[in-house]
Amino acid sequence: MSKTKKEEYERLKNLIHQWNIDHYDIFELTQPNENLEFHGVVRFFFQGGIGANVITKCIRVSSTATTREVIDVLIEKFRPDMRMLSQNKYALYEVHVNGEERRLADDEKPLYVQLNWGSDVREGRFLLRNEDHPTVRTRVASRESFLRERRKKSRKKEREKGKENVNGEESVANKLYEEAPETSFTRSISNPEAVMRRRRQQKLEKKLAEMNATEGGADSGESSDCGTLKIYGESLCPDVPYKTLFLSTADPASAVVRESLEKYGLEKEDPYNYCLVEVSWLIVLLPSGGLEYHGEARGDERVLDDNECPLAIVMQHAKHRGHIIFQLRKRTDDSKRRQKQRSVSHEDLRAHPSDQRHTNLDMLPYLIEMNVRVNVMSLAVFRKWIFSVAGKPKRHVLPLNVTEVVNVTEVANNKPDYNGKHFLQLSGSDIRPRHCVIAHTDGIVTVTPNSQNAETYVERQRIYETTMLKHGMTVQFGKDKVYKFLDPRFDEVPVLSN
Known part of the structure; x- marks a missing residue:
């Protein structure tokens, strides 16, 4: 076995090991052989047409099986009566609970696609669709654009997706999860809570690695340039008053908004429609020795610009000036107008005699x-x-x-x-x-x-x-x-x- 092949073998072995830990025994994957081939059971969904019930089949699949080969087997499993006289065009879709969807290419390997869900710590489904009898709107995305959209969460693409839905049509993913909600039967992950803990751990490790890279690889146990920050989203989700984020002092408000929306399960929302609001609280020392916070009644709050860094603001904030918190809110029309103003130039940043803030030296x-x-x-x-x-x-x-x-x-x-x-x-x-x-x-x-x-x-x-x-x-x-x-x-x- 060559060095490259051996490295790929070890990579596959680790991915399969983690997959088997996270998922039910029925979906256990075999260890790869000397040809890097492995097998496993995959659940497939099928809906014949609008209003038809969603049905499922579990099929043992090889890692070498292509999408086209799997579709041929699925047609026979789901619709044996259509096997010989089918002139219809069938396609296999990858869909996720957050609404992401894409059509698999004929030469893709579904078992590899499923294995990558495990590395990303996410749940997914395969949906067999009759393209000649659509159940919902049709929108085909390539694998590259699908991954790019998921990775970057492009604001522009989110707006375009919104335009596609102007007629009130639903996505393939939303329709499938509506017809067949997530249950212990329809999901493959055995312990969602454990998987969520691992997902949080991975995010934390990734964040620390990024910070170390930014700081030149400093291997310190704790950095003064990073920490946790509570983002209060009560206006969006009253049942969850705040979410705790692990941030660096260089993380801008725009990135914090995106991460907060993800934490609140609103990753499909356009971050442009949301903002961070800094709220100041005046601390009053009570005769009993306790502390009392005052602030909302005074209206001491401001909307952060996209390039301001919340954690840096907290670290530089003098304690005797009170306490500050950050709230995640929907943008008002006024704040949207401010966001659309022209970019600030270096000339705008110079001290100006008319600026009263410069007088208190x-x-x-x-x-x-x-x-x-x-x-x-x-x-x-x-x-x-x-x-x-x-x-x-x-x-x-x-x-x-x-x-x-x-x-x-x-x-x-x-x-x-x-x-x-x-x-x-x-x-x-x-x-x-x-x-x-x-x-x-x-x-x-x-x-x-x-x-x-x-x-x-x-x-x-x-x-x-x-x-x-x-x-x-x-x-x-x-x-x-x-x-x-x-x-x-x-x-x-x-x-x-x-």
Whole structure:
């Protein structure tokens, strides 16, 4: 057995082992032989026409049997009277409970298709249909488009599917599951709860792998850039007040909406019609020592933009400002109009004198030049110290929107390009003309190098992508321009001392 064949044998063996664990004994698959052939029992469904009852047959199938060969056997099993004089065209469909469906190609292997359901931890059915006597609408999808649609959950395709249903016609999948609901008889999975646990575990492992890849393969037990977040969907499902998601600080609201809809069993819904709403609660300390939340009556809420990151917002939120939660809601017409507004350019992100949020400088985060070592003191003591110390380090306020870190010669040579813009000027051959960008949006501050050659460090680690800054972190530009990032919203701040 060649190396490639041996690897395929091991892969099949593992898939079959997991399949046999999850499914009833009647659907147990045999181990592959030296030719990688295996056998198993498959349940097939058939409905003769509109209004006809759905009937099923269980047939032992080989992994080498093609769709056409299986159809010939099924015609004889379901309609032996039509075997000799059948001029009808029959097709085999793969359907799923969430409405996904596709027609199998004649040369596909149904047993392999079924085995892949096990690797994806999902239930499915095979439906034999007489194409000349349709039970419901006909819509044929290729295997490639079927897999692509399932993988990407394309918003555009979901809209197109909605247009196809304007006449009130039902899909093959919906009709089949309506006529023959899921029961212990019609399903093949023996323990749905155990399978769901495995599905959640797989999603968690996949998420952790993606985060490790993003972070350069760091093998740490717990990362400060990921965590769990409750998404409240009471308005959609009153019986299930919230769902807990495992997220990273880089996950945007659009992705969180999609994942939340999946959690609530609404994966077929168009995510564009839903949004995340940030709701603020004021925490009041009661005389008894308990906490009381206030917020809904004040209407402290806002709709998140698609590119905002909920977990990052929570991590940067100062506790003394209250508690925030995120609710999954249907978009209103007003929020839909806001979503359709033009994209924001870098020019839009510059500080503007008329923006009242820029006037309260005491509450804006800032960078302060580092000296020798760091101590911790209260904000009040720090302010007294910073104004009394001789040769006090310079403070660079980070207004809302964008601050560019640039080489001082770049500004001198291109004054018209920098009129009215906020930037931090640094000197030295190690500072690129346009070194990096510091963005400040609703309390979230990030730094992004403009090129691979722009040396930028956060907590002494070289960065090449957008990185979120947290209170007390060190930031270094070039070889030796080191700053401390401070946020006045926090009660204590690190301070530099000699």
